[in-house]
Amino acid sequence: MEKIADLPNIDAALLELPTAALFVSPSAITHPPRILLLYGSLRERSFSRFLTEEAARILVHLGAEVTIFDPRDLPMTGSVPEDHPKVVELRELFLWSEGQVWCSPERHGAVTAVMKNQIDAIPLEMGAIRPSQGRTLAVMQVCGGSQSFNVVNALRLLGRWMRMFTIPNQSSVPMAYKQFDEQGRMRPSAYYDRVVDVMEELFKMTLLLRGSSAYLTDRYSERNERARRAIDRQISQL
Template identity: 65%
Template sequence: MPNLDDGELGEIDFQAIHNRAPSLHRPRVLMLYGSLRERSFSRFLTYEAARILDRLGAEVRVFDPSGLPLVDDVSADHPKVEELRQLSLWSEAHVWCSPERHGAMSGVMKTQIDWLPLSPIGGIRPTQGRTLAVMQVCGGSQSFNAVNQMRILGRWMRMITIPNQSSVAKAWQEFDDDGRMKPSAFYNRVVDVMEELVKFTLLTRDRSAYLTDRYSERVESVEQVHKRVSLPKI
């Protein structure tokens, strides 16, 4: 096979997959929501999920997108951009929760994701290998446009998106005056999603570097990889 670089392909390392000593710290989860409204149902749902994650033993941080500028409107050393990127570098898992607006995720949600680069920061890609759960809130009947879009983005950001997801229909009916979610099948699904996220995070976090290691990048130089994933702004 003349096209292969045998020195870089090698055999599958079963020990790297099966025999790593597990990390014992609490799973680190970053949560992003996609609305700045005072009564934001995506924020309510995010904090409800955060309570569930805390109950499951995770360490949770929720990013407040208020004040985050549009991409390329400021430099990457803006305080809110630096905060978001450092939280992603800290994390082992993400939860993205957006309202569905005009049949898509919100601009607030997309802006947060767009500020997370594919290229490494200090040698580490801020999303690669992290697990991801996606959720959305709907103003009307149940839809899946936003979660489907976020799944595409999760794959593009080299994340491990879990199979389960949550879409809350008529979200204005599902929360009380204090922003707490009422008991319902929707609430039970959120519990399912957070439980699955923690399981997948524990299963993959010590193996994510190996699972996301790519032959095509091993045969490239560091400079070539950086150039390819850091294309000029368009």
């Protein structure tokens, strides 16, 4: 788990970016939006991690509380018991979060195994709890060559399957090796501006959905299923 305090400061240009108090009434912000960020590469010079860290800086500037999950040492899903420390850490962070950012390189036209393994470690249900349901999600990708949207499209599909609210905006950064300096900071460009747009939209949507996700994810079919189970329990007790 990476603390945002360990990252370099944001760019001076972001000082002009509105913060939370300008998006909603200050009285509505009972606590900072809690955002979990996942990236999909274990390389020392990982461009998906660099892009994730840029996103984290922007979110902090907006007023969010952020955590970046370190995917190193997370075993392959199903290879260890559910009480493995890295599995427990990731699942607790899912429950802690109100919104998330997923960022993966494109590998053979798809998300990496590192990215997919993190998502696969989260079940749709943990007892009576759905750890991903109702949370907001922003998706991003980095490309080694020309721009594509294979990864962000795949991440949208996964987010939908996990019952998350994926925001309309997204970021795809082509030729990522040209977009970051030696310190891993993203160079000023239209691609950087798009990342700011995406994080601003995620921040706004997380605030707007706060307190409403339980209502929005309440389903007729599931209410019926709960009612049938209750009736079956009553019959079994006669």
